[in-house]
Amino acid sequence: MSRRRVRPTDDPAVVRWVLTALALGVFGVLVGLPVAVVVAGALRHGVEAYLRAITDPLTVDALQLTLLVVAVAVPVNIVFGVAAAWALAKFDFPGRAALITLIDLPFAVSPVISGLVFVLLFGGRSLIGPWLIAHGWHIVFAPAGIILATVFVTFPFVARELLPALEAAGRTNEEAALVCGATGWQTFWRVTLPNARGALLAGVALATARAAGEFGAVSVVSGHIRGRTNTLPLHIEILYNEYDFSGALAVATLLVALALVTLAIRWAVDAHAARDAA
Amino acid sequence: MTALPSRSTAPAAIDIRNVSKAFAHGALAAVADVSLRIPAGQLLALLGPSGSGKTTLLRILAGLEFPDAGVVQFDGVDVTDRPARLRGVGFVFQSYALFRHLTVAENIAFPLRVRHRPRNEIRARVEELLVLMQIEGLGGRRVTQVSGGQAQRVALARALAPHPAVLLLDEPFGALDTEVRQELREWLRRLHDELRVTSVLVTHDQEEALAIADLVAVLRAGHLERAATPAEIMARPASAFVERFLSTTRAGARCTGTGRHLEIAHAEPAR
Amino acid sequence: MRVARFTRTLLTTAILPLGAALLGACAKTGTPSATGGAVEILNVSYDPTRELYEAYDSLFAGHWKAKTGQTVTVHQSHGGSSKQARAVIDGLEADVATLGLAYDIDAIAAAGLTDTAWATKFPNHSTPYTSTIVFLVRAGNPKGIHDWPDLVRPGITVITPNPKTSGGARWAYLAAWGNALGRNRGDSAAARAFITQLYAHVPTLDPGARGATTTFVERGIGDVLLAWENEALLATHKLGPDKFAIVIPSTSIRAEPPVAVVDRIVDRRGTRAVAEEYLRYLYSPEAQEVAARNYYRPTDSAVAAQYAAQFPHVALFTIDSVFHGWHAAQTTHFADGGIFDQIYQPKAAPQPAVVAGTSP
Known part of the structure; x- marks a missing residue:
């Protein structure tokens, strides 16, 4: 029995227990179980085999490419997302509604199409593709194309998280900053953004996870050149196709680790923000 | 309350001439042709019911709104088109508008940080203000962890930090309970006596206005009904509205106005 | 303020290396070096x-x-x-x-x-090396699959990739068609009927040969996999000869x-x-040996003789002899609206009317 006194507005205990159990159960099955299977499968042939799999040169290349993609795509989307969210929250301009809809476009479109768009734009049969290729600028089937496709599919995350936070924050804090003598930029850096810190970091966490794990769009644009244009998800597919199932799962644990790190950072920031708000 | 500001800016006289402001494309007249003069170092209370335009007028003084017509001058200098950032005013918002992600000390330091003042100057000034506001020891607290009355004083400290020539307060005691309000009201008057910053206080509480202001301006629906010292207003309301508005307080008001003969722009009689 | 300055510093110090990284990623890759190096x-x-x-x-x-x-x-x-x-x-x-x-x-x-x-x-x-299409079945061949007609017996599920996207799938299709032609004295209507039946036994079409192999081998779906011979040999050797068996049909196509x-x-x-x-x-002989060791039929006759045990004799026909080459085969069978599109429908839809077939 719970030691705390039951308040009149509480749901009955049975409701609380059932809902909690349901939530935990769904989470366990959909998230916990697969992660456990991945870890178990990765270690099936022992720790040494696991270490060999994750230090294999092709795996290291894939990891480096994934980290490069994340390191470029996420900051780019932070800048674009913050700019878009800020413009939408603070200004009313013709085309505002259209911009809000366009921001969601990468969600509406299949990732395969997202990748194909770049092949059509910069590939050998496009308008500017042949010129670029002839001058040695490799966009598709090269890391640049992977980065572009990833920027596209992760674009909405930061903007969508930030926009409601900026709208809810209202103008008063910013007016206070202005009256205190802050310029527009100072107000933005010192007041607006820190106020929306939680939402911004939530968006960044989502964008990072998606950038690291994106498969469809990257697969179309990649060229699958081993050691060059294979990200971690693509490399996992390769290992799977070579019947190296525990190797594939071993590399998958790297993605799981990346996701956990992202979540941990986000949790820490949330806890910090909750302390502020308390 | 013994420490005096280490570097003072001379308080400015405020001239408001024929200022008008309307919203919704002219449909909603918030301020209609108001003219008023506030001598340097005086405390003016803008008094009126809600919707009378007093907050809008205050925001016009701050530079947060620009009037449709009219002129605002500080010590004879036309500041009508100058944005808030460059007006050198301190503003205390009704909701205090403290920066939640910063501590008390950082909030107070904010106006000096954005002006890139040297760090030791900032530190000294923050200390000074914490003492002046009687909130020493709260410097390291997050603003979400202080009481309403303390938050109000932090907001005031922040407004005073850059030695403004003008101090503007928007219903500063609105969110507090009566006892605290009374106490803070008197404390604010004493503070004003010491600092002598030209101040404009917006309130709907007639008792408050009469108790602490040197000058009271009564607004109704955007128009200036009457502007005079508290004593004069009590003696001679000069309009039915003002009389009705003040009727509840005539009995117990304490007037602390200086009683000097003040220049008042001609007051519009009740329409 | 701490946060604001941190954000600002982070972004300014990050933008420079990121810009460099992006430029570097775009940069000319694979620059030729025909001299030394x-x-x-x-x-x-x-x-x-x-x-x-x-x-x-x-x-x-x-x-x-x-x-x-x-x-x-x-x-x-x-x-x-x-x-x-x-x-x-x-x-x-x-x-x-x-x-x-x-x-x-x-x-x-x-x-x-x-x-x-x-x-x-x-x-x-x-x-440089060839292969052919064979059947991969479960160990012990429980369903008794020995030749092409067995594939369309009731209850048999066949795994083969999608001819629209997989080269191996097209070889398999043509092998089946060629075999049906042979059994029916060149009657293309009969061949078409056989192919229609065959694909009715296929539950899912993977886009690639390896995907189909994985479906059969790892996910355990299907009774028989129509596979490249090299795939079948690789699967049995890598994943256990006690799990799978290879069945060589009577005739098959020489996949080149x-x-x-x-x-x-x-x-x-x-x-x-x-x-x-x-x-x-x-x-070269060394390379041909590598090919043979990886289960591809070498074209070098000496090496082929060496590995004869691995590659049983099959009666093979070629695409040129039966189908007049790839262009004809592609146009007739695999192009949009070709015979494969006509006969293969998602399970629920009815079969379209049969268009008078041209010779394959």
């Missing part, structure tokens, strides 16, 4: 040759080093044959293409990237996966010499 070439291949080229590439690197003193790195890309051909046309910088069927290399030639007479450049119509140099790329990159030698060396 190291050279890199890209081999764009089809799905099942992963293990083959992993072995061959190190063999070739040793050979090239001994021959010229130059270090060569061969990069590999694998995928469905047609998908890879499309990628090359779209700008994937392949120095050599080692694909699953001549039609795909013809497409690359048609796009102007290589000489249309590519097939004459190397022996055997530029085919050709190779070609992509002229425009090698000329631009200055890698023609190494690319041509890369393909030429596939015909």
Whole structure:
């Protein structure tokens, strides 16, 4: 029995227990179980085999490419997302509604199409593709194309998280900053953004996870050149196709680790923000 | 309350001439042709019911709104088109508008940080203000962890930090309970006596206005009904509205106005 | 304030290296170095040759080093044959293409990237190794599948990839059709009926040969896999001969996966010499042994004799003899609206009216 006194507005205990159990159960099955299977499968042939799999040169290349993609795509989307969210929250301009809809476009479109768009734009049969290729600028089937496709599919995350936070924050804090003598930029850096810190970091966490794990769009644009244009998800597919199932799962644990790190950072920031708000 | 500001800016006289402001494309007249003069170092209370335009007028003084017509001058200098950032005013918002992600000390330091003042100057000034506001020891607290009355004083400290020539307060005691309000009201008057910053206080509480202001301006629906010292207003309301508005307080008001003969722009009689 | 300054510093210090990284990522890759130094070439291949080229590439690197003193790195890309051909046309910088069927290399030639007479450049119509289509069944052959007609017995599920995207699937389709023609004295209507029945027994079409193999082998779906012979041998050896068995049908098609140099790329990159030698060396005895060890039928008769035990005799027909070449086969069977589109429908839809068939 719970030691705390039951308040009149509480749901009955049975409701609380059932809902909690349901939530935990769904989470366990959909998230916990697969992660456990991945870890178990990765270690099936022992720790040494696991270490060999994750230090294999092709795996290291894939990891480096994934980290490069994340390191470029996420900051780019932070800048674009913050700019878009800020413009939408603070200004009313013709085309505002259209911009809000366009921001969601990468969600509406299949990732395969997202990748194909770049092949059509910069590939050998496009308008500017042949010129670029002839001058040695490799966009598709090269890391640049992977980065572009990833920027596209992760674009909405930061903007969508930030926009409601900026709208809810209202103008008063910013007016206070202005009256205190802050310029527009100072107000933005010192007041607006820190106020929306939680939402911004939530968006960044989502964008990072998606950038690291994106498969469809990257697969179309990649060229699958081993050691060059294979990200971690693509490399996992390769290992799977070579019947190296525990190797594939071993590399998958790297993605799981990346996701956990992202979540941990986000949790820490949330806890910090909750302390502020308390 | 013994420490005096280490570097003072001379308080400015405020001239408001024929200022008008309307919203919704002219449909909603918030301020209609108001003219008023506030001598340097005086405390003016803008008094009126809600919707009378007093907050809008205050925001016009701050530079947060620009009037449709009219002129605002500080010590004879036309500041009508100058944005808030460059007006050198301190503003205390009704909701205090403290920066939640910063501590008390950082909030107070904010106006000096954005002006890139040297760090030791900032530190000294923050200390000074914490003492002046009687909130020493709260410097390291997050603003979400202080009481309403303390938050109000932090907001005031922040407004005073850059030695403004003008101090503007928007219903500063609105969110507090009566006892605290009374106490803070008197404390604010004493503070004003010491600092002598030209101040404009917006309130709907007639008792408050009469108790602490040197000058009271009564607004109704955007128009200036009457502007005079508290004593004069009590003696001679000069309009039915003002009389009705003040009727509840005539009995117990304490007037602390200086009683000097003040220049008042001609007051519009009740329409 | 701390936070604001942190954000600002982070962004300014991050933008410079990120800009550099992005520029570097865009930068010219694979710059040619035809003189001394190291050279890199890209081999764009089809799905099942992963293990083959992993072995061959190190063999070739040793050979090239001994021959010229130059270090060569061969990069590999694998995928469905047609998908890879499309990628090359779209700008994937392949120095050599080692694909699953001549039609795909013809497409690359048609796009102007290589000489249309590519097939004459190397022996055997530029085919260094061949394979065929066999059946992979569960150990002990519980369903008693011995030949093509067994595939359409009631209750048999057949796994084969999608002929629209997989070269191996097209070979399998043509093998089935050719066999049906043979059994029905050249009656193309009967062959078509057999093919229609066959694909009615296929629950799912994977886009690539390796995907279909994984479906059968790892996910345990299906009674029989129509596979490249090299795939079937690889699966049994790698995953346990006690789990699978190979059934050689009475007749099958001689599957000829050709190779070609992509002229425009090698000329631009200055890698023609190494690319041509890369393909030429596939015909050497050492390379043919690598092919045989990776379950591809070598074209070198001496090596073939050595590995005869691994490659049982099958009565093979070729695409030219039965189908008049790839272009005819593609137009009739695999193009949009061709026979495959007509006979293969998602389960629920009714079969369309049969159009009077032209000869296959």
